[in-house]
Structures are given as structure tokens and as C-alpha cells.
Amino acid sequence: DSGVTQTPKHLITATGQRVTLRCSPRSGDLSVYWYQQSLDQGLQFLIQYYNGEERAKGNILERFSAQQFPDLHSELNLSSLELGDSALYFCASSVVAGGRTEAFFGQGTRLTVV
Amino acid sequence: GQQLNQSPQSMFIQEGEDVSMNCTSSSIFNTWLWYKQEPGEGPVLLIALYKAGELTSNGRLTAQFGITRKDSFLNISASIPSDVGIYFCAAPQGGSEKLVFGKGTKLTVNP
Numbered sequence: 001d002s003g004v005t006q007t008p009k010h011l012i013t014a015t016g017q018r019v020t021l022r023c024s025p026r027s028g029d030l031s032v033y034w035y036q037q038s039l040d041q042g043l044q045f046l047i048q049y050y051n052g053e054e055r056a057k058g059n060i061l062e063r064f065s066a067q068q069f070p071d072l073h074s075e076l077n078l079s080s081l082e083l084g085d086s087a088l089y090f091c092a093s094s095v096v097a098g099g100r101t102e103a104f105f106g107q108g109t110r111l112t113v114v
Numbered sequence: 115g116q117q118l119n120q121s122p123q124s125m126f127i128q129e130g131e132d133v134s135m136n137c138t139s140s141s142i143f144n145t146w147l148w149y150k151q152e153p154g155e156g157p158v159l160l161i162a163l164y165k166a167g168e169l170t171s172n173g174r175l176t177a178q179f180g181i182t183r184k185d186s187f188l189n190i191s192a193s194i195p196s197d198v199g200i201y202f203c204a205a206p207q208g209g210s211e212k213l214v215f216g217k218g219t220k221l222t223v224n225p
Contacts, residue, residue: 002156002158004156006156031211033211033212033213042215042216042217042218043157043202043204043215045207045212045213045214048211048212050211055211056210056211056212058212090156090157092156092213094211100145100162100164101145101147101206101211101213102147102159102162103147103159103204103213104159105149105156105157105158105159106156107154107155107156108155108156
């Protein structure tokens with residue numbers, strides 16, 4: 001158990017809909033990352049938050065957004081969903097201290113858009 | 115952007131054999147991480163390397179941070195069926211904290 005909790009584990013929704021994925025980081029970790037994993041693209045970095053502020057952005061679509069709340073949990077919002085958004089979405093957290101960037105991953109949310 | 119090239123893409127081995135895989139890049143990194151992912155699960159951190167030339171073990175797993183800082187290697191000794199999974203290398207991109215991942219080495223162990 002990595003200590004990172006993601007809900008829900010599975011999500012099936014229709015095209016055009018909006019969903020919210022939730023992540024609770026490990027206790028004490030200030031940094032939260034979101035990754036997308038699809039068969040042909042591997043693990044792709046979407047966005048990072050650190051202590052409530054956006055820290056880095058990857059190839060995140062404009063239809064996607066995220067936030068980190070004061071209690072450090074994070075949510076990834078996916079809207080106007082398309083079939084191609086079907087993928088595994090992972091949240092990871094890290095303490096980011098002393099030059100160490102070890103990220104610990106949750107079990108992921110499998111999103112299926114039909 | 116920076117890319118990590120992992121090889122081999124897949125390996126089929128017999129239980130008890132040793133395994134070697136590597137990760138290379140044209141860019142220099144200050145950190146190399148190795149993860150294992152099993153079906154339906156998230157990547158699990160196996161080994162973290164922070165110094166060029168560093169050799170670190172975790173049970174039957176040994177990883178090395180290449181001297182050029184452009185590569186890293188992972189060895190698994192005396193493989194067992196539960197070693198099955200996809201092994202990813204990862205490194206922080208461009209001095210930031212966001213990780214770039216290789217495409218993985220899929221390991222199959224035949225009992």
C-alpha cells in the first residue's frame with residue numbers, strides 16, 4: 001500500500017459527460033501529480049500541484065482541469081469526454097525535499113468512455 | 115522533450131534466470147527511478163538512484179546509475195513468477211519534479 005488513495009477505481013461514462021477523479025496523497029506529502037496511462041502512450045504527465053498551487057503542467061487538454069485543496073487532496077476534472085479519453089488515470093504524491101523526487105502512486109482510476 | 119528509451123520491450127524467461135534491462139537517454143539526469151507495475155495496479159517504486167555510478171540493491175533487484183548520467187540499469191537475480199509485470203524507468207524532467215517515464219519492459223516468467 002503506497003498510502004495514496006484514489007477514487008473511484010472504475011468509472012464508465014458517456015461521451016460528452018464530465019467526471020471528477022479524487023486523490024488523497026500520502027500523509028505529509030505536499031506535492032500531487034496526475035498521470036494518464038493509455039496503451040499506446042505510456043505514462044504521460046498531466047499536471048502537478050504543490051501545497052495548493054499549480055507547479056507544473058504537461059500535455060493536459062483544455063477540457064481537463066485539476067485543483068488541490070487546503071487538506072492537500074486533489075481532484076482531476078475531465079469534461080466533454082471523448083472516446084479517446086478512456087485510460088487509466090493515476091495520482092502520485094511526493095514530499096519533494098532534499099533533492100529527492102520519489103513519487104508514490106495510487107492504484108488508479110480506470111475511465112471508460114462509451 | 116526528454117525521452118527515456120527502455121530495452122528490451124519484453125522478455126520471456128524461465129524461473130531462476132537472471133534478468134537485465136536498461137534505460138537510456140540523450141539527456142543527463144540527476145535522478146533515476148525504477149518502478150514495477152502489475153496488471154490493474156499503480157506503479158510501485160522499487161529503487162531510487164541519486165548519484166552517478168551508484169549501485170543500489172533491494173532484495174534480488176539491483177540498479178545502477180550510469181557514469182555518464184544518461185543511462186541506468188536494472189538487474190533481477192534468480193527470477194520468480196511474482197516478478198512478472200512491467201518495469202519502468204523514470205527520471206525528473208528538465209530539473210523539475212515531474213517524471214518522464216520510459217515505455218517499459220514487460221517481463222514474463224515461466225515456472
